[in-house]
Amino acid sequence: MFRRIYTAATLFLFAFASQTWALERVVGANASLDIHAGARSSALGGASIAVDHDLLELTSNPQQLSSAENSWVAFSHVVYYEDTQYDYGAVQFPLGDMGGLGFAFSRFGANDIPWIAEGDPLPEGDDYKTLSIADYVFTLAWGRRFLNDRLDLGISFHGLYRELDQSGWGFRGDIGANYHVHEQVTVSSFLKGWTSSATTWEEGTFEYSSPEWYLGLNVHQPISYFYGTASAYWQSAGIFHRENRDLDWDGEERGGRFWExxxxxxxxGRAGVEFAFDFGLSLRAGLASLSELESWTAGAGFALSNWLRVDYAFESHPTLSAVHRVSLEVSPGLFLFPKKKSASSPAYVVEAKKAEEVKKAAISEMEPVETEELVEEESAGGTYWEE
Known part of the structure; x- marks a missing residue:
C-alpha cells in the first residue's frame, strides 16, 4: 500500500514539475494572501511571523496554533482608499497534545465601481452601471510543538477565488516555525509558497510565484518596575529572490537579494516594539520598511477580560492615505467556562521556573532560624524548666 502511495506521489510531483515550465512566472501571484489583517501585527510594522498569539495573522503565522489552549474567534475590518475594504475572520480549536487547528476566511475588494462600455457616452448623474471586484481567501492551518516544546511547527494551505473582469483561482501552501532559544528569545522562520503560489485565469492563463523565505526574531524582557513586559520584533525581507521592491516606498530602485x-x-525588513502592562494595556510602534521612516506604524490594545481583546493600528504611507485598522478577539470557551489559564509556555520554561522555586526553598531551609526552646534540666532541688 505504501509503495502505491509513494508511486502516486512521485507521479504527481513529476507532472506538476513538468507543468510548471508552461506557467508564466510573475511577482505577487495571489498577493491578497500577503495583506496584514491583525491590528496588533500591523501596529508592529507588519512583523507578523515573529508575533505570538495574533490569530488574525494566521495566514503568515500558522505556528502560533502550536500553543492553542482555548478556542478563539477573531475579526478584523479595514477601509482603504477609494472605499476598498478588507474583512478577515479566523477561528482556532485546541487539539490537546496534537496542537491546534485553525480556519480563516477573508474578502478584499470594492463595490459600486462605475462601469461604462467602450464607445458609450458618459452618463449623466448616477445613471450608470456598476460592478464589484473581490478576492476571497480560505485558509486551513495546523500547528504542533516538538523537541520538548522548544520547536513550534505550523503548516497552512490557502485557496483563493478572484472576481475581476474575469474569474480566477489560486492556491498556496506555507510552513512556519518558531524555535525557543531561550526563555526570552525566539527565532522564527516562514517559508511562503513551498508549493509555489499558482493562479489560473478564466481565459486559460497560468501564473506562479516562486517560494520565498523569511526570518524573524522575538525578544522580550519583563520589567517589574513598570509592571509589564517589553518586547521587540523583527522580520526580514525575502531571502530567495527579488520581491516587488524594485520601486520602494519613496520611488527609489531597490530589491537586492541578501547575497547581492x-x-x-x-x-x-520590518520591526516593531511593544510594551504590555500587567493590567491589560499594550502600546506598540513599528516600521513597515526599515529604510523608510515614513512607513511608521503605531497602535494599542486592551484585554477587557481573559476572553475579550480589542486592538487598533494606524499605518502611515508617504503617498497614499493612512490606514486605520480595528480587530477583535473573543474566546467563547473562556466566556462560558471561566477559568484562570495562563498563556502557554514551553515545557522547558516551566521546568526552569520550578527548578528556581526549588532552589529558593532549599536556600531558605539552610538559613539559621532563631527559635525559643524549653530545656528540661534536673538538679538536686528537683526538676525545673529553663527558657
Whole structure:
C-alpha cells in the first residue's frame, strides 16, 4: 500500500514539475494572501511571523496554533482608499497534545465601481452601471510543538477565488516555525509558497510565484518596575529572490537579494516594539520598511477580560492615505467556562521556573532560624524548666 502511495506521489510531483515550465512566472501571484489583517501585527510594522498569539495573522503565522489552549474567534475590518475594504475572520480549536487547528476566511475588494462600455457616452448623474471586484481567501492551518516544546511547527494551505473582469483561482501552501532559544528569545522562520503560489485565469492563463523565505526574531524582557513586559520584533525581507521592491516606498530602485546587497536587504525588513502592562494595556510602534521612516506604524490594545481583546493600528504611507485598522478577539470557551489559564509556555520554561522555586526553598531551609526552646534540666532541688 505504501509503495502505491509513494508511486502516486512521485507521479504527481513529476507532472506538476513538468507543468510548471508552461506557467508564466510573475511577482505577487495571489498577493491578497500577503495583506496584514491583525491590528496588533500591523501596529508592529507588519512583523507578523515573529508575533505570538495574533490569530488574525494566521495566514503568515500558522505556528502560533502550536500553543492553542482555548478556542478563539477573531475579526478584523479595514477601509482603504477609494472605499476598498478588507474583512478577515479566523477561528482556532485546541487539539490537546496534537496542537491546534485553525480556519480563516477573508474578502478584499470594492463595490459600486462605475462601469461604462467602450464607445458609450458618459452618463449623466448616477445613471450608470456598476460592478464589484473581490478576492476571497480560505485558509486551513495546523500547528504542533516538538523537541520538548522548544520547536513550534505550523503548516497552512490557502485557496483563493478572484472576481475581476474575469474569474480566477489560486492556491498556496506555507510552513512556519518558531524555535525557543531561550526563555526570552525566539527565532522564527516562514517559508511562503513551498508549493509555489499558482493562479489560473478564466481565459486559460497560468501564473506562479516562486517560494520565498523569511526570518524573524522575538525578544522580550519583563520589567517589574513598570509592571509589564517589553518586547521587540523583527522580520526580514525575502531571502530567495527579488520581491516587488524594485520601486520602494519613496520611488527609489531597490530589491537586492541578501547575497547581492546585504544592507539593502536589511533595509527591506520590518520591526516593531511593544510594551504590555500587567493590567491589560499594550502600546506598540513599528516600521513597515526599515529604510523608510515614513512607513511608521503605531497602535494599542486592551484585554477587557481573559476572553475579550480589542486592538487598533494606524499605518502611515508617504503617498497614499493612512490606514486605520480595528480587530477583535473573543474566546467563547473562556466566556462560558471561566477559568484562570495562563498563556502557554514551553515545557522547558516551566521546568526552569520550578527548578528556581526549588532552589529558593532549599536556600531558605539552610538559613539559621532563631527559635525559643524549653530545656528540661534536673538538679538536686528537683526538676525545673529553663527558657
Amino acid at each position: 546587497h546585504p544592507l539593502d536587504w536589511l533595509g527591506g
